[in-house]
Amino acid sequence: MTDIQTYPKEFLTTLFSEAVAVADPIRVVKTHLPKRPNGRFIVICAGKASARMAEAVEAHYGPCEGLVITRYGYDRPTQGIEIVQAAHPVPDAAGETATVRMLKMVSNLDADDVVIALISGGGSALLCAPGEGLTLEDKIAVNRALLASGAPISEVNIVRKHLSRVKGGQLAAACYPAKLLTLLISDVPGDDPSEIASGPTVGENSAAQDALDIIEQHNITMPPHVGAVIAAGSGVVAPDDTRLAYAETRIIAAPSHSLSAAASLAEMAGLDVRQLGDALEGEARDLGVEQAQYAVKLQSEMTKTAKPILLLSGGECTVTRRGNGIGGPNAEFALAAAIALNGQEGIHILACDTDGVDGAAEVAGAFSGPQTLRAAQDVGISPSAALADNDAHNFFDVVAGQIVTGPTLTNVNDFRAILIFAVN
Incomplete structure (x- = not known):
């Protein structure tokens, strides 16, 4: 000293x-990992810490099947899990392509399969799958407007969820009926799992009107059709949805x-x-x-x-x-x-x-x-x-x-x- x-x-x-140091995934991930499953086992990860989290998983289990989406410059050496680097805080095509691949990877699992999701801050921009009627360019424009608005991150993420096919529990729904264990590194005030990376594996309580109210409250300018897409309703998954029945969530590191x-x-x-x-x-x-x-x-x-x-x-x-x-x-x-x-x-x-x-x-x-x-x-x-x-x-x-x-x-x-x- x-x-x-x-x-x-x-x-x-x-x-x-x-x-x-105390939030290093190498230190905190291993104590939360179950015995390696006997059936098909997939690791999916998104966020600034996700590649390091994947590295920790493979240090424990050995080579695994899986896909990581992390920020440019944040990759780590892994044995079997694929690392994709994408843009943050404004999404790009690399993140969109990888997110679509991730959804497809977990879309045909059965009840004997196990998915471990490793989610950390930054995952909201990195997991990019625009909702029906939206393009990547729309998502980029909205993201920039949200980031410049001064709105609290919790409100920013509500809008993001209702413009996405992966956020607000939709990634968990894609994994059903497989068992899903989500390990979270929290970067949000209050450590609400539904707010970390916009809660891709956690049920969502907000409604489309909440997102529209946030846009109006903060005078956020965005393409006119974006509001219409939100008003038409999104695919966010309610906390009591049957597709979340086999999903478990743990916060393993927090502020x-x-x-x-x-x-x-x-x-x-x-x-x-x-x-x-x-x-x-x-x-x-x-x-x-x-x-x-x-x-x-x-x-x-x-x-x-x-x-x-x-x-x-x-x-x-x-x-x-x-x-x-x-x-x-x-x-x-x-x-x-x-x-x-x-x-x-x-x-x-x-x-x-x-x-x-x-x-x-x-x-x-x-x-x-x-x-x-x-x-x-x-x-x-x-x-x-x-x-x-x-x-x-x-x-x-x-x-x-x-x-x-x-x-x-x-x-x-x-x-x-x-x-x-x-x-x-």
């Missing part, structure tokens, strides 16, 4: 690494597990750890200001000899596109917090996505501290202008505050840590 006060960035990065691991490490280092919740949602910049103000309040109440305080939180913030820059919710959180702190001594912030990708950029997130605004001033970049243009990633690139991990091969949502020292 580093000298925390001298190297706050390194310390917070260590905590983030621990949060990622709460990762935050707890980071908290334990910090407590061993002598910090006063306070968890603010693992399911926080809302506009990233607003949450950044709120937590910065709370940190200042706590600091004002600290004595000179008080333990350093660590605030931890998770969840999934959103960004409403206002400008043309490059910046995800974690970088935007860190930038808004830095502006609110205005160089306050003794407060350091790290905000990263545990999958290593914050928004659409190949950057996990950002670190900010008392030096951040001074560094910006030295190079002539305006923090407020960067925030207004949604350009947090470029801002932190210039001031050397980016956190770049590359693919982490897991995904348990955002990780935010604020380290607070007493000041004179």
